[in-house]
Amino acid sequence: MPSSKKPKRMTRRQFVAAGTMGCAALAVGCKEGNHGNWDFLNDAQARTLTAICDQIVPEDDFPSASQAGVLTYIDKQLARHYRRHRDIYRDGLAQAGAMSRERFGQEPAALAAPQMAELTSAIEKQNRKFFDLVRSHTFEGYYGAPRHGGNRNAVSWRMLGMAEPPVNGRAQYDLRKGSA
Amino acid sequence: MKRFFKFAAIAAGIAVLLAVGGTYGASYYYTSQYGQGCASCHEMATCVSVVHSAPHRTVGCMECHEASLATKLRHMRIHIFGTIPENIRLRDVDVPAIAENCKTCHQHEYASWHAGPHSVTYSQVFADPVHNSKRMLMDDCLRCHGMYFSGSIRDLVKPLNTKGPWRIIRSGFADQAAMPCMACHQIHREGTQETKAASRISVAGAAVPESLAFYDRRETLHFAAATLSIPQLHDGARAVTISQDPRQALCYQCHAPRDPETGSVAAANAWGPQVGSGDDRTPMGVHEGISCVSCHDGHNENTRASCKTCHPQMSHCGIDVERMDTTYASASSLHNIHWVKCADCHQHGIPKPKTPAAVKAKLRTTPGMNG
Structure with missing residues (x-):
């Protein structure tokens, strides 16, 4: 039996308001995606x-x-080819932070070298x-x-x-025969 | 139906307003604050933060980078779909516009480079019948003669044979510089703000501009001149004294020696790379141990008047050094200025110095030459 109720249509005002809110949400979403220098x-x-890497x-x-850019390498790969490892990194890093706070009362980055070696x-x-x-x-990352x-x-x-880059010449000219 | 068209018209109007307002608004936003706007897309943040610690920190992104509507739309598409490249690099088609923008501030350096051999175009290098009829073109040519070309040699030149006639097939590349400014200068780099050249002149040793770097097209990265290696070369079995000026490490990347050919005396005796092999021009003889840039201008490679930096007008033989029978005076001379030795002319023994009175007087009055 067909319904006697007409489907509710969007008014022009609702349409403009929805469009504006959508744009605002997009802009806020873009801003929230900012990870600083990391991907x-x-x-x-x-x-x-x-x-840990150090x-x-x-x-x-x-x-x-880290000085050789290993962090940049890992970060780039986790955002691309190594997406499948993201959960292991998230959980592992959270666990490392928790272990550090539990054992030494500090974040891993603040630990002295012997403490960090113990934590690792x-x-x-x-x-x-x-x-x-x-x-x-x-x-x-270090050797690639x-x-x-x-x-x-x-x-x-x-x-x-x-x-690197290698100094590798080609046999284009025989300079000893003439011009500079 | 009427209602549908009304909504469609409003939607189209909003889209046009967003596009126009967004484009001009975005342009204003990006040009403000020396690129902080560009960095708000986080994939750009590294590029912006690096340039903000470099000498160009007070230069806005779009003073160097082209930012047409097409470019902005391309960036937006990449941002939205997340197809961000592992390394954000200049595309080969963007290089000429950037090099033109270098000229805006560095007019003298640009003019000097333009007057020298390193401003050679793709067409001059890759459609040269003299070269191409003798040797086949190959991808490795691009290492030094097309660092920013992103394709392979078959994407650039046709035909790939020694018969020709050769032509550049990539549209718009024939008259482009094959070795643009960025082939030897790294703009996005970490470092301190450089001062003007006059105050950089060092009395303690060679002043090395931090921008000097070799663009390696395989890695799509610059390697700073200070990190490049200077090879140890030999003249027969003898290890040649080579200046360790880091600036000339950049020259060695392209004016490079070769390993001795199999079957050669040098290979049989394991003497190592020889001076003058490949495209090497390491000085030997009277100029041994001198850096390339002691004589060659950094941008146009000109050596004009460079002799006077070290020589009094007359040599110990009493001959004007600039008029001696070397390739400095005449390109057809058999005595290459890079390797000329006293014994090349004085084959029966080198005479004692014969310094004319005028030169003696000049030596007495030249600072640093009178003992």
Whole structure:
């Protein structure tokens, strides 16, 4: 039996109001998407991850993991090719922060080197999956191609004695026969 | 139906208002505060924050970057759909506009570069019958002669053979500079604000502009001159003394030596890369140990009047050094100025210095030359 009720139509005023609110929501949504300098991580997660990565590759004569841009590498990949690892990072970093506060009453980034080493060992034992992931991503970022965000200025390649970019000439001219 | 058209007309009106207002509003917003507006799309934040710690910190994004409606719409599409590239880099089609904008402030440097060989165009490099009839073009040519070209050599030139005739097939590229300013200068970089050149001149050693960097097209990144390597070269078995001036590390990226060819004496004796191999021009002989930029101007590579920096007008032989039989005086000379030795002319022994009285007088009055 057909309904005698007419479907309620949107008035012009409602339409304009809805359009305006939609635009405002879009603008606010854009603003809320601002992560500072990171694509995926937030600042607190980045500080914790920096502390862990710098335990894996600490500074010596050459830069540490974070100084060589490993954080940038991991962040870029988590926003793109490594989306599947996002939950492991979120949970792992939250767990690392909680463990640090519970054991030392401070955030991981504020810990002294021996305390951070202890915390990193504890993370390795309690959340092996997260630690293994961070370790392999740290190595990828430190030793991989600089175009992906890590290995800043090809620092690890120079550490290994590889000139980057290589000085590699071609047999175009025989200059010894004539002009400069 | 009438109601539908009314809504459609209102929707179209709002869309037009948003587009016009948004475009002009966005332009005003982005040009204000030296790019902070651009950084509010967080994918741009890194680019903006880096340039804000560099010498161009007081230059707005759009004073260098082209920002047409098409570009803005492209950026918006990427932002909305999240197809953000791993590294935000200049597209090859955007490079000429940027290089033109360099000229706005750096007129002298631009004019100097334009007058020199490094302002060569794609057409001059890749459609050169003299070169192409002898050697096949290949992707590696682009390493130094098209750093910002994003395709491969087959996207740039046709035909790829030694018969020709060759033509540039990428529209709009034939007359573009193959080595633009950004081939050797990194604009978005971390660093301190540079002072004017006059106050950068150092008495302690070579003043190295922080912008000097090599653009590696494979990595789509700049490598700062200070991080580039200077090779150890040999003249036969002898290790040649090479200036460690970091500025010339940039020159070595393209004017590079080659490993000795298989079967050569150098390869058999494992002497290492030889001076003069490939496109290397490391000075040897009387100029050994001198940096490229001691004689060559940084932008136009001109060496005019550079001899006077070190030499008195007359040499120890009593001959004006600029008129000696070298490639400095004449390109057809057999004595390349990079490798000329006293013994090249004095084959029966180098005579004792014969300094004329006028030169002695000049030496006495030249600061730093009188003992």
